[in-house]
Amino acid sequence: MTARSVWLAIGLMVLALAPDPSAQQRDRTDKPVEKRVGTAVVAGRVTVSESSDVPVRRAIVTLAATDGVENLSAVTDNEGRFAFSAVVDGRYTLTARKAAHLTSSYGAKRPGRPGTTMILAAGQQLTGLRLVLSPGGVITGVVRMSTGDPLPNAQVVAIPAAQLSAGGQTVTQQSFRTDDRGEFRIYGLVPGSYLVGAVPSVGRGEIHQRTLAEYDQLTRTLAQRTPPPSQPAGAPPAPPPPPVPLVGFAPTYYPGTSIAANASMVTVRAGEVRDGIDILVSLVRVATISGVVRAADGRPTQNVQLSVIASGPPLPLSGSQAVRTNRPDKDGRFTMTNVAPGSYRITARAGGVTYSESGDSVTIRGELQTEWAVADVQVQGEDVEGVLLQLQPGLAFTGRIVTTGTAQPPQTWKGTSIRIQEPRSGGTQSVVMNGVQISGGAQRSANALDDGTFEINGVQPATYDIEVTLPPAIRSTWSVKSITAGGREVRDAPLTFDQGSISGVTVTLTDQPTELAGTLSSTSGQAATDYYVVVFPAERALWHERSPRIRVMRPAADGGFSVRGLPPGAYRIAALTDVEEGEWRTTAFLESVFDASIAVTLADGQKTRQDIRIR
Numbered sequence: 001m002t003a004r005s006v007w008l009a010i011g012l013m014v015l016a017l018a019p020d021p022s023a024q025q026r027d028r029t030d031k032p033v034e035k036r037v038g039t040a041v042v043a044g045r046v047t048v049s050e051s052s053d054v055p056v057r058r059a060i061v062t063l064a065a066t067d068g069v070e071n072l073s074a075v076t077d078n079e080g081r082f083a084f085s086a087v088v089d090g091r092y093t094l095t096a097r098k099a100a101h102l103t104s105s106y107g108a109k110r111p112g113r114p115g116t117t118m119i120l121a122a123g124q125q126l127t128g129l130r131l132v133l134s135p136g137g138v139i140t141g142v143v144r145m146s147t148g149d150p151l152p153n154a155q156v157v158a159i160p161a162a163q164l165s166a167g168g169q170t171v172t173q174q175s176f177r178t179d180d181r182g183e184f185r186i187y188g189l190v191p192g193s194y195l196v197g198a199v200p201s202v203g204r205g206e207i208h209q210r211t212l213a214e215y216d217q218l219t220r221t222l223a224q225r226t227p228p229p230s231q232p233a234g235a236p237p238a239p240p241p242p243p244v245p246l247v248g249f250a251p252t253y254y255p256g257t258s259i260a261a262n263a264s265m266v267t268v269r270a271g272e273v274r275d276g277i278d279i280l281v282s283l284v285r286v287a288t289i290s291g292v293v294r295a296a297d298g299r300p301t302q303n304v305q306l307s308v309i310a311s312g313p314p315l316p317l318s319g320s321q322a323v324r325t326n327r328p329d330k331d332g333r334f335t336m337t338n339v340a341p342g343s344y345r346i347t348a349r350a351g352g353v354t355y356s357e358s359g360d361s362v363t364i365r366g367e368l369q370t371e372w373a374v375a376d377v378q379v380q381g382e383d384v385e386g387v388l389l390q391l392q393p394g395l396a397f398t399g400r401i402v403t404t405g406t407a408q409p410p411q412t413w414k415g416t417s418i419r420i421q422e423p424r425s426g427g428t429q430s431v432v433m434n435g436v437q438i439s440g441g442a443q444r445s446a447n448a449l450d451d452g453t454f455e456i457n458g459v460q461p462a463t464y465d466i467e468v469t470l471p472p473a474i475r476s477t478w479s480v481k482s483i484t485a486g487g488r489e490v491r492d493a494p495l496t497f498d499q500g501s502i503s504g505v506t507v508t509l510t511d512q513p514t515e516l517a518g519t520l521s522s523t524s525g526q527a528a529t530d531y532y533v534v535v536f537p538a539e540r541a542l543w544h545e546r547s548p549r550i551r552v553m554r555p556a557a558d559g560g561f562s563v564r565g566l567p568p569g570a571y572r573i574a575a576l577t578d579v580e581e582g583e584w585r586t587t588a589f590l591e592s593v594f595d596a597s598i599a600v601t602l603a604d605g606q607k608t609r610q611d612i613r614i615r
Helices: 212-223 587-594
Strands: 012-020 040-047 060-065 071-075 081-087 090-097 118-120 125-132 137-145 155-160 183-189 192-199 246-248 266-268 279-281 287-294 304-310 333-339 342-350 353-355 362-364 371-379 384-390 395-404 417-421 431-433 436-438 443-447 453-459 463-469 479-485 502-510 515-522 532-537 551-553 560-564 569-576 598-602 607-614
Touching: 040 090, 040 118, 060 081, 071 081, 090 125, 137 192, 137 266, 155 183, 183 192, 192 279, 246 333, 287 342, 287 371, 304 333, 333 342, 342 384, 371 384, 417 453, 443 453, 463 479, 515 569, 551 560, 569 587, 569 607, 598 607
Parallel strands: 040 125, 137 279, 287 384, 395 502, 515 607
Antiparallel strands: 012 607, 040 081, 060 071, 060 090, 090 118, 137 183, 155 192, 192 266, 287 333, 304 342, 342 371, 353 362, 395 453, 417 443, 417 463, 431 436, 479 502, 515 560, 532 551, 532 569, 569 598
16 A cells, blocks of 8 residues: 555544344335336546546447346447436446447546436436546557567467466456467557567477487488398397477567566556567476375375466466376376466365276266365476375365344245455466366355255365355345354354364344445535445454455445445444555555544444534
8 A cells, every 4th residue: 555545534523323123124125116207317528537628429338237137228429428328216327338449437537437326306407527537558669489480370368466476366357469470469458567468379288399419310220222121139229319309389478478476567658658678488398297196095096177277367267388198097197288287276076077998088976076185286397207196085174044124035045155265465276187078166156945054074284265156036135144153153253174074153144234325424414425435344253355245336426325235343434535455455555544544333233323414
């Protein structure tokens, strides 16, 4: 956090802090939604900047209701104008988009940030609005091979600095490729620093690399009309020819390295064109990883699913190196080929793996995979041998679902899913087994039975996120209040299995979630919409990156804000002029705003109102 990015709104005056008993009574009558014809009007212009009247033509402007009922879109004219008529009264967001420009929301501090919710009354004429749609940053350059020749049809990516540890996951950005001259142009970039990479479309498998002398010798051998003379009797056998090195084209980062940590970052501003970002692609030595898989009793085994996870930046699915893995033989021996330099985690899972009689196809039932083994491997261009994957029994995560509140619980909990999954910060699996692409993350899940009990088996020790998914029929009534084990909320710290299985888990659902609401206003009483509201636990021990107790929101046009479903307890609330993306979950950030925040306590099942005046 820097002084330029976050300024604390000091001098907060608490106007009200009291439970709202009316929140205890809720109308749960389901009524059909009738299509209404509104009378409100929303109109304005889209320009390239706040200070310029240069219009953005043919931009798509979307007026979306926060309840998802009313969604309208319009295209700006030659003057950048847009208009929506017959709009139903309600709460809306307004967003503008156009290719090569930075998506902008009305009231947002910067492109890509959340905007301000507009509140429309019946018959209101909300005109003269201004949306700024700035051109995005541009990075251009040429991708060449080590010979100096251009590399056409190579995919190029610009990976934001904040995603560098995402680990090989698919990039969901627009695809850019080099032309016949090897030139590329990546546009529409949000201001920031990027890792620029090229993913060649050829040479993804092993290539036999021979020297000119070796080719000359092969030519002379083929030209011989008679076989070479046999060895004299008793002479030692001729030594075998040295193995031919295997090479391939791996993803390469600017200015020309396959190791992301050695690459140079490229910084770009809004509308700036950074040219000359040339990338030199060279063949790299690909290695073979070999080892053995042993069952829990120490005997070799072959009915396992092998996968490999590469660390590093995220890449398109077409850019991940296809590591090939054959089924272990009867002695448990396995090999993985076409492995580029880098750090990898190899995982074996046993149980639920069935091969056809020919061994050409495999069926994998994840719920039956109850044994696991892991090995971390560093590849630096040389073959890696002797990797041991010793299977061991997986752990368990078991419990039941209960409810609290006034509503009648459903007759069955079937359709409710409980899933634990490693946070998306490590990597993604990529493996070809007998010609079959197999992928998946480190996750385990189970469906609840009629009585709400559930059992997740085969868990390997790691840190997990937990997710409870309710059937649509009950989702509007019930929400998760707590997930406890041994008398503590398991989400108040990273969920790990370093102490073994976790049993006796209680997932408590409620029809009366907590709600924290209020308004943000200036000393004159006007709505203060130009802020972020951050809510976080008062107890520092509860601060961690994935805590459900930490929330950030923008106030609506009337200064109102609200958040539902926070676990009961003591909290702090702060109003800030700006917050960097993701920064609000860090300990350093929360510590910096603690003294300027105010205390608030959320009671179980109650609505608490906290109005804030900024002066």
